[in-house]
Amino acid sequence: MKYLIIVTDGAGDGPIEALGGKTPLEAAHMPHADHYASLGTVGSVCNVPEGMAPGSDVANLSVMGYDPKVYHTGRSPLEAASIGVDLLPTDVSYRCNLVTLSDDEPYEAKTLVSYASGEIPTEESAPLVELIEKELSTDKIHFYTGVSYRHAMVVADGLLHYEETPPHDIPDRVVGDYLPKGEGSEFLLELMKKSYPLLKDHPVNKARIERGLPPANSIWLWGQGKKPALSPIREKYGVDGSVISAVDLIKGIGICAGMESIDVPGATGTIRTNYEGKARAAIDAFQRGKDFVYLHMEAPDECSHQGNLGEKVEALELIDEKIIGPVLSWLEESGEDFRFLLVPDHQTPMRIRTHSADPVPFVLYDSTSPLPADPSRTYTEPAGAKGEFIPHGHALTDRFFTK
Template sequence: MKYVVILGDGMADYPMPELDNKTPLQYAKKPTIDMLASKGTVGLVRTVPEGIAPGSDAANLSVMGYNPKVYYTGRSPLEAVSMGLDLSSTDVALRCNLVHLSEDESEYSDKTMIDYSSDEISTAESKVLIEAVNNTLKTADINFYPGISYRHCMVWSNGKTSLGCTPPHDISDKKITDYLPKEESGLLLNLMKKSYEVLKDHPVNQARKARGLRTANSIWLWGEGKKPALSSFQEKYHKTGAMISAVDLLKGIGICAGLDSIDVEGATGNIDTNFIGKANAAIQALESGKDFVYVHVEAPDECGHRHEIENKVKAIELLDSQVVKPILEGISKFDYRVLVLPDHPTPLRLRTHTSEPVPFIIYDSTHEIQSSAKSYDEFEAKKSGVFVDDGYKLMDLFIKGSL
């Protein structure tokens, strides 16, 4: 038996007037996923436990079968692991976004979060900028490391946690005054302020401005935590496996769980990602002997954060036609189970994550059923009456066939 998780990050949503008062999942043309829903188990799962912020970190830990209340230590350490950083037990890792803040205000704290991704800045450009920040602001205890696009890492030796940091994608178009770090010494805020002076007139940003692009004029620190200690997925479920994702967070979760992390050329984490490349990588991993693959697609989440209604629908349709369909065709010679779901909702109207339960499908090629679900969406899943309250138990249902 082969096992495939296909996760459309943030694709659950609310009805939108622009979509005939349907959710993107209801509105999108997704015949392959709807077919799975008609022949599989459809229900709702709570991936984010009460008391934990609705992030992709905690939610994907749940989907992977790890209780966030036990294993979650923060987002950035998972990303740091993916980047190859060797964290000590006393290191605190923080996500370091390159963001674009408004430029007219004289006081840093009066600025507005215009773009948490700096127009999806290229990895090559951002590497130069993070190196400039590190050369100017590093200390014996503080170091900055380049990642992908706008997503980078700061490591604070013997650092603190519970720093009162806010994800920048939660405050798009908002004044940053009330969302600055609450860390007592002011170290983080001081670093952010100084980064603005380093970055605002940097040659890379001058060139971006000349091309009509937003500059990456500040770092934004958040997602602090220490290295987690996940038990091995293979020991837990007796399956060998691989993680396929464009983002360091998911790669880090996979690595910490002992899965192989497979890089796909052209995988960007956005609507222009190499969807079909991810599908082919999943097929190849299973054909080469892996029992389990986790295919993560970030695009619906990014579209939700950016209020890109048409693109969010398009991302779901591409997930159906260029990921789900080719994977099913490619593994048809095996007995297999497929789990399709988001990690959390990213409602277009809110532009941030929420904690509501999300719809899932479990399809077993050896045991098709006649489901009452007419399609795969939030409302059909709710009507099914199937509800998994402890999200981390869904993997037991998927792998073992029972909770």
């Protein structure tokens, strides 16, 4: 038996007037997804436990089968694992975004222009992080280069009680009310403030401004946590798995779960990603003997954060055409039995441009026991709401592997 989970990150949404009252999933032409929905189980699932923030860390832990209430220790430690940072039990890791802040005003009065510095490529962000490490590191604080705008800071013997805000939650807002809070958090704000003059006039940023691109002129620290202790996926479900994603966080969850992380050249985490390469990597993993592939597609989430409705619909259609179609076609032709789970990790509604904890639709298909075809079963929120509701995402994954 082969097992395939495809995560359409942030795909869940609500009715949108510009789409005639449809959701992006309803508006998107997704014949492959709807084909397997018509032959499988369609329902809705909540991947974010009550009382927890609807982050991709929490939600993807659920989808991978781990109860976040038990296993979640913070976002950044998972990302740190993916870039080879071996945390000690007393280390605290922070996500270190490179962001674009407005010019001229005092730091607290600046506006967050871009949480991703215009999706700065790694070849441009790496020298900026290297400069921050050179100028701001101490014997207890170090900075590590990740991918694009997503990097890490590690504090030895650090504390966890500080309150920070994910920058993707505050687009176009003045940052003063969202800076680190809590007793002792002043050192975080000091690092962020010191980064601005260091980065503002860096040659990388001068060149970006000349090209009409947003400069990566500040760091933004958030998402702290300590090293998690996930039980290996092989012990949990008896499968040997691979994770395929452009996002360090998702890779890190897989690595912490004992899975192989596959790097795909040209995988960006945006709508302009290497779809064909990711599909090929999934097929190759199965051909090499892997039982399980966790294939994560970030683009719908990024489009929602950016407020780009047209591209969110387009991203879903590209995933259907270039990911779901080819990989499922290969599984069908391989002659092996397989199970397929298609699900968003969380909603990222266009109206708020950030994550919500609301339920999301899922499709669960088993090649050994397809249901009688029913075209009313589709990969959409309304169809999911008519089916079974599963209140805990990890329970759906348990069913996927064990039923």
